[in-house]
Amino acid sequence: MIDSTPESPAIGSRVLTIPHILLKVIRLFEQPDIDFDSLADTIRQDPVITARIIKLANSVYFRQWSEVTQLKQLLVVLGLDTVRQITLLSATEQIFSQVEPQLSRPVAIMWYRSLFCAQLSAELADLIGHTPKEEAYLTGLLHRLGQLSLLCGHPQQYQEQIDITHPLEQVETLERHLFQTTSTAWVSQEMRQWPLHSFMCDAVAFQTLPVEQLTDATPLVRLQALGRLLCDTTEDNLGVARAANLLFGLNADVVQQLRQRVKEKTDAMVHSLTGVETGDGADGAECFISSHDHFQQLLRQQVQQHSVTNVLNSGTAPENKSAAFTRLRRDLHLLFGLDHLCLLKAEGDHLQGYDDRGCNPQLASITLPLDNSTSLAVQTFHHGETLSSLGLSHQSWSVADHQLHHLMDAKALCFIPLPHRSQPAFIAVVRITQAQWQDLQSRKSFLATAAQSAGESLLQIQSHTQQAQQQRQMEEEERHLQLRSAAHEINNPLSIINNYLFMLSQKLDDDPDATAQMTIIQEEMARVGTLVSGLKHLMAPEQTPETSDVVDVTELIEKLHVLLTQSMYKPRQQTLHLELDRSLPPVQCCDSSLKQILVNLLKNAAEALPPEGEVWLTTRDNLHKNGQHFFEIDLRDNGPGLPDEVFSQLFQPVASSKQGHSGLGLSIVKKLVDHLKGEISCSTSASGTRFQLLIPRALPERSEQSHA
Structure with missing residues (x-):
């Protein structure tokens, strides 16, 4: 007798099966129009593959519901790729295990008994109206999996001392003496770790108890006990008749007719797999034994087409x-x-x-x-x-x-x-x-x-x-090259325009208003030139060379107010209000970046507002936040607010719904604000939208001394 409880292979791991089902499933996957129905019909004939699928589908990797026991649902949860892999791994394991020939007979017998019991349990479930029928089938299919595992883990001891053709309760007596446990106890313990919350585990665990102890058990437990008795009994038996009557009130004739019908159905399934006739009185397992070597060789050839790597x-x-x-x-x-x-x-x-x-x-x-x-x-x-x-x-x-x-x-x-x-x-x-x-x-x-x-x-x-990173880097460099080329080409006509603007300003020298407006145009053209020169840095503004100007923010905003009121707000019958903090001193800042930020925000506001809409631009000096010194520029409007889909992607480059717009305006604003080491936030509601800008209050050296 073995001194310690044996360590047997886990369910679905190194537990052998007949090669016929594996080969059929692999060939199914070679069909371009494979579907889950045909796949489930084939897999449900094999307890080992089914056990692997149930275990994995109910594991942390795939578990989606509190419990899954319908085989087709399990296949859908896993997906065809995973089921294909389980099958190929089972086949590969079958080849790698180098099974001794003497194991083919007991494996085939256990497989046939499992399939027979599954069909019996399903038919009994149908007869008594138990649902789900599939649950009864799977329980019957898995009921001898522990026996199969003990056999594969300890082939010599098991075959020498146990006759697997005996009824399961007799087999368990010998197992307990040999291994200090039984195959039924072992497999039910393993199944509880999958985890399943149905009574499938209980049905397997209690299947060999005396029927008198099962009269108050759930229908699935009683179904499995009767199905197992019918499977283990080869002829009319008073014990089976008594169990059928005690558990479900069924008479002996009904039960024996059901058994014969299921036997014929199972043998027909065996014939479809092996091509071997069972013959009168022949055990269907013999068909698998006689054809085992042939199908094992076919399976080996199939697996050789799929290396372990594949x-x-x-x-x-x-x-x-x-x-x-x-x-x-x-x-x-x-x-x-x-x-x-x-x-x-x-x-x-x-x-x-x-x-x-x-x-x-x-x-x-x-x-x-x-x-x-x-x-x-x-x-x-x-x-x-x-x-x-x-x-x-x-x-x-x-x-x-x-x-x-x-x-x-x-x-x-x-x-x-x-x-x-x-x-x-x-x-x-x-x-x-x-x-x-x-x-x-x-x-x-x-x-x-x-x-x-x-x-x-x-x-x-x-x-x-x-490689993908290198490809993206090459594409980025190509875009920068195109931007530099475009900047070079655009600068040529800009130079010509600036020359003509200079000559035009000389002719308008006597008109102060025209001269002032011409100055604004020249400044804006100069800014366009600066922006074009910086196009090559647009994709990565953090690489833009640091430019620092002394900027009078109040003066800059007033000039923009004149320009945008005349060119954009007045034609739309809208109003741009200024509420400026006149105490804000000139600051050290990038003039073109700040101007670009304000133009984009004010332009967006005008385009979003209806006629007679209003925008308020407010400045405020001396804000302290997290130990830093800022000045604030606040823009708010009385428009309808931003849609949720726009607000959720506010500072991301997206496709614009406005004709002629790139959708990059606010994305550029965010990048320029970051470049200035500032902050920008936005709030929106049905009464309007507000943007708050915080720009570092960096004063020129002389100004710092005077404001100290």
């Missing part, structure tokens, strides 16, 4: 690092049942904690030098082998090892190198149990292949990201 990277390629790391977590969960992962990234001479999900900022502070650190992570990097803290005393751990265990809330960790060529690019740090570590040790070659694929995938994403 299996792991099947489906849509990750678009970015976040998607790649999400896929890595999913793959480790699917392949090895590993959860709770963090990453260390190789960067030059050290390993750097990599918080790819942005939920563990402490991880980003971990830096492990590659030349003088004794941590397990660094040892993994240098040796290129998966290491674990299991079996090591805490005293032998480095400080970094202790910190990683604390961050992962783990008693033990394993460190998996994800190499690119011969050098690890990342180290995956995973919380692990003794059973999981033993499983990894027994599958070193498979783990190495999977880790190699994951490392190359992550490096490929990183390479694509760098």
Whole structure:
């Protein structure tokens, strides 16, 4: 007898199945018009693939509802790419496991019993009106999964001492003696971790109890108990008849007719898969045994067409690092049942904690030098082998090892190198149990292949990201070149216009009003020239050379008032009011930037207002905020306010709804204000919109002394 409770493979991990279903599902995915209905009809014939799908769909990676037990819904939750990957991984695992030939018979028998029980449970559910019928089917399909797991985990002991053709309650007596547990207890415990809130786990856990103890149980528990009895019994049996009457009030004839009908239906399904006739009295499992080698060879050929790398990277390629790391977590969960992962990234001479999900900022502070650190992570990097803290005393751990265990809330960790060529690019740090570590040790070659694929995938994403950044930089440089070229071409006609304006001003020398207006035009043309010269910096105004002028803000606003009132507000029957703080002294500021800010804001206000609308421009000196000294320019109007969709993207470059407008006005305002090291805010309501500008109150040296 084994001295300790056995560590068996987790459900859906290293648990073998018949090759027929795997092959059929893989071939379904080769069809261009595959749909979830046909996929569900095929997958629901196999307990191992179904268990993997239920477990993953109800995990933290995909869980969307409180509970999912409808197989088609599960497939929709996961998506075709993930289901394809689960199938290919199951097939790949089947090949990598190098199954001993003597296991094919018990695996086939268990598979047939599971399918038979699933059909029986579904028919019984239909007969008594229990819903959902699919839940009963899945419970029956999974009822022997623990037995299958114990067989695959301990093939020699199980086959030598247990006859799997015996009824399950007899098998459990031997299992308890051999393993100190039963397959039913083990599988129900595993199912409770998925998690499911239905009574599926209870139905599996209590399926071998005496029927007298189940009379007050839920319908699903009673259904599974009767279905399992019918599955294990090959002929009329008084115990089955008594159970049917006690649990549901069904007579023996009805139950036996149902059993025969389901047997014929199951055998027909077996024939459709194998092409082998069951024959009178032949157990359908024999069909799978006789055709096993043929289908295993076909499956091997199919898997050879999909290298492990293609299996792991099947489906849509990750678009970015976040998607790649999400896929890595999913793959480790699917392949090895590993959860709770963090990453260390190789960067030059050290390993750097990599918080790819942005939920563990402490991880980003971990830096492990590659030349003088004794941590397990660094040892993994240098040796290129998966290491674990299991079996090591805490005293032998480095400080970094202790910190990683604390961050992962783990008693033990394993460190998996994800190499690119011969050098690890990342180290995956995973919380692990003794059973999981033993499983990894027994599958070193498979783990190495999977880790190699994951490392190359992550490096490929990183390479694509760098290429995309280089491409954006080249495009940015091209735009700047075009802007400089445009600025050069525009300056030519501007020079001619300025020359003619000078000659025209000489002729109007005797008219003071015309001379004043001509001066404003010349100043504005000069400003246009300055703006054109700065076009090459428009995309990145922070790179614009610092220009500092002594600006009389009050005078600048009054000139703009004259210009904009005549050219924009008066023609629209609108009014621009000025409320200026005359005590505001001249300040050190970029004249052209401040003028551009005000022009854009006042122009936007005029265009947004209806006829007879009003705008108030107010200045105020001496504002203190967060230890800084500002002056304020406030613009408010009595318009209808900004729409929500405009307000939510206020300072972003968006497509303008106004004909002839670029949609860049407020975006440029924000960039220019930032360049001035100022602040801008906006509030809006149905009674109007308000912009508040705070500009640093930097006084010229002499002025500072006089205002000290």
